[in-house]
Amino acid sequence: MKTKKKSEFAKQPTGDKVLLIFGYILLGLFVVAIILPVIYIILASFVDPVTLQNSGLSFDFSKWTTTAYERVLSNSQIWVGFKNALIYSILFTVISVVVTLLAAYPMSRADFKGKGFFNTIFVITMFFGGGLIPTYLLIANLGMLDTIWAILIPGAFSVWNMIIARTYYMGIPRDLQEAAEIDGATEMIYFFKILLPVCTPIIATISMWQFVGMWNSYFDAMIYLNSASKQPLQLVLRAILIQSQPQPGMVSDMQSTAARAQLAELLKYATIIISSLPLMIMYPFFQKYFDNGIMAGAVKG
Amino acid sequence: MSKAPADALAAKGGGSKWHNTLVYLRQHWQLYVIFMLPAFLLTVIFRYIPMGGIMIAFTEYNPIRGIFASEWVGFAHFKRFLSSPDFLRYLMNTLKLSVYGLLWGFPAPILLAFLLNRILSKSTKQKIQLVLYMPNFISVIVLCGIVRILLAPTGMINQLLGTSTNFMTMPSAFRTIYIASGIWQGAGWASIIYTAALSNASKELKEAAVIDGANIIQQIKAVEWPAIKDTVLIQFIMSVGNIMSVGFEKAYALQTDLNLNASEIISTYVYKKGLLDGDYGFSTAVGLFNTVINVILLISMNALVKKMNDGKGI
Numbered sequence: 131m132k133t134k135k136k137s138e139f140a141k142q143p144t145g146d147k148v149l150l151i152f153g154y155i156l157l158g159l160f161v162v163a164i165i166l167p168v169i170y171i172i173l174a175s176f177v178d179p180v181t182l183q184n185s186g187l188s189f190d191f192s193k194w195t196t197t198a199y200e201r202v203l204s205n206s207q208i209w210v211g212f213k214n215a216l217i218y219s220i221l222f223t224v225i226s227v228v229v230t231l232l233a234a235y236p237m238s239r240a241d242f243k244g245k246g247f248f249n250t251i252f253v254i255t256m257f258f259g260g261g262l263i264p265t266y267l268l269i270a271n272l273g274m275l276d277t278i279w280a281i282l283i284p285g286a287f288s289v290w291n292m293i294i295a296r297t298y299y300m301g302i303p304r305d306l307q308e309a310a311e312i313d314g315a316t317e318m319i320y321f322f323k324i325l326l327p328v329c330t331p332i333i334a335t336i337s338m339w340q341f342v343g344m345w346n347s348y349f350d351a352m353i354y355l356n357s358a359s360k361q362p363l364q365l366v367l368r369a370i371l372i373q374s375q376p377q378p379g380m381v382s383d384m385q386s387t388a389a390r391a392q393l394a395e396l397l398k399y400a401t402i403i404i405s406s407l408p409l410m411i412m413y414p415f416f417q418k419y420f421d422n423g424i425m426a427g428a429v430k431g
Numbered sequence: 432m433s434k435a436p437a438d439a440l441a442a443k444g445g446g447s448k449w450h451n452t453l454v455y456l457r458q459h460w461q462l463y464v465i466f467m468l469p470a471f472l473l474t475v476i477f478r479y480i481p482m483g484g485i486m487i488a489f490t491e492y493n494p495i496r497g498i499f500a501s502e503w504v505g506f507a508h509f510k511r512f513l514s515s516p517d518f519l520r521y522l523m524n525t526l527k528l529s530v531y532g533l534l535w536g537f538p539a540p541i542l543l544a545f546l547l548n549r550i551l552s553k554s555t556k557q558k559i560q561l562v563l564y565m566p567n568f569i570s571v572i573v574l575c576g577i578v579r580i581l582l583a584p585t586g587m588i589n590q591l592l593g594t595s596t597n598f599m600t601m602p603s604a605f606r607t608i609y610i611a612s613g614i615w616q617g618a619g620w621a622s623i624i625y626t627a628a629l630s631n632a633s634k635e636l637k638e639a640a641v642i643d644g645a646n647i648i649q650q651i652k653a654v655e656w657p658a659i660k661d662t663v664l665i666q667f668i669m670s671v672g673n674i675m676s677v678g679f680e681k682a683y684a685l686q687t688d689l690n691l692n693a694s695e696i697i698s699t700y701v702y703k704k705g706l707l708d709g710d711y712g713f714s715t716a717v718g719l720f721n722t723v724i725n726v727i728l729l730i731s732m733n734a735l736v737k738k739m740n741d742g743k744g745i
Contacts, residue, residue, distance in 0.1 A: 143646055149648070157546040160618075160619075167587065183585065186586065233466060236462040251471070252470075259481065261701070317466070346569075370576075371573065372572065372576065401576075402573055405570075
């Protein structure tokens with residue numbers, strides 16, 4: 131294996147070798163630039179708060195501590211955040227994917243009357259909208275403020291994903307549909323029994339986008355939800371990481387203001403690791419869906 | 432004499448057309464009621480009704496009185512915004528952030544795709560890709576948390592440089608931080624589309640080029656660049672069309688009281704004026720201004736593409 135690689139490299143002309151080495155170094159630097167901060171944060175999350183505050187990362191292992199992890203993991207608001215984020219993300223994904231897949235079906239049929247009308251109505255919203263305040267006032271008038279529906283419903287239909295699903299449906303051979311019509315199957319049966327089962331790759335891709343998108347966003351939750359009990363993880367993280375306001379119980383046992391501030395700083399490191407872990411672990415399993423999703427998006431462009 | 436049958440025929444034809452539509456609707460009612468209705472309702476309620484709310488931009492909006500009973504002020508909010516000294520700063524902050532972001536951020540994934548394409552071992556390539564895609568799954572908040580930690584006076588960057596600069600309070604550092612962290616997070620993920628286009632480049636063509644003794648530069652010119660040219664063009668047009676819609680979430684999470692000079696962009700200003708200060712009319716006007724510029728940019732980009740692409744827009 132190794133000798134084979136070597137010989138292929140050796141075959142290249144000298145100018146190419148220089149270029150290749152330069153390219154590999156560049157790529158290597160990019161990889162290091164991604165990994166280095168991650169390793170730094172993992173290591174620093176164990177350093178004791180005073181040292182971290184005064185001189186940053188240190189390798190004096192005798193002073194290393196797991197206190198940050200204990201404090202973050204024993205805080206109830208973090209778990210409330212995790213739970214809410216999971217509920218919102220799952221419900222949002224289900225609602226959004228169902229609405230989007232349904233709408234994409236008529237739009238994929240050449241004989242659908244009114245296609246042009248619906249297409250115009252949908253595409254306009256990709257470029258033009260009422261903006262923040264009119265949308266906020268509408269949500270308020272509908273009585274959806276501080277309810278889970280403000281997070282789940284307004285953005286549930288994604289025109290972009292509809293276009294991608296429609297393009298995918300149109301790539302399914304017509305014979306399948308004709309066979310279904312000869313059998314006298316209705317739209318519903320054709321859609322659920324014949325079309326959807328062959329569309330699992332695109333369904334998985336869209337679901338992954340919607341899930342990750344909801345899990346990682348904070349704006350809607352920030353403007354629509356007030357109750358602490360309804361906050362998703364990203365808002366809890368925002369208080370700790372951006373506003374430097376750790377949850378009350380996390381630092382309150384420290385005596386001095388300085389000690390509290392130092393501990394609050396250390397908590398950020400552990401919080402980053404704990405909050406990112408679930409997606410980091412899950413993401414390699416999704417990897418096979420990346421390419422076909424991106425390609426589906428590229429078809430329309 | 433000859434006119435009457437023609438009229439009758441036309442009437443019959445018209446009638447049968449209506450009849451056909453009715454038959455179609457009766458046969459395919461499910462397409463409308465089950466498949467289309469949910470998306471249609473969501474669009475009308477949550478996209479079109481707020482468009483009507485744009486009227487707020489022309490009133491001194493009073494939440495208790497509602498849109499129609501609020502005092503009509505015409506273009507007063509637009510005049511106030513356009514004549515305020517802050518207007519140019521926020522507009523330039525927005526434009527600079529996205530134009531510089533495009534200049535630096537757009538070529539990065541293309542370069543990465545070319546580099547990845549040159550890796551001979553498939554398993555090495557996959558491992559590198561796994562690392563390159565990873566930051567895409569970090570949330571905006573965590574990314575900004577990481578950035579703040581690394582750039583803190585005792586953070587990793589200062590430790591490496593042997594200094595103790597507080598980058599987060601420097602307006603001059605904001606754009607660099609925003610754009611560099613954007614490349615860190617997004618370049619790998621954005622390279623997928625180019626990697627895919629490159630792998631579609633004809634293998635035979637490339638082998639023929641190699642046999643002909645083409646060096647890497649020549650291979651890129653003759654085989655690889657033509658394979659991704661269209662993708663690059665489409666991606667570029669879409670990015671230009673989005674120039675005014677700089678994301679709120681990241682800019683807001685990287686703002687500090689001291690870097691506002693560079694970090695206050697139109698979307699964060701709209702949020703603060705509207706939802707924090709309660710100046711609904713003014714905030715809506717500023718938001719509308721932003722949307723209109725964006726639409727103009729998109730339409731002109733699309734017209735340009737049509738011209739270049741033999742009448743085919745996107």
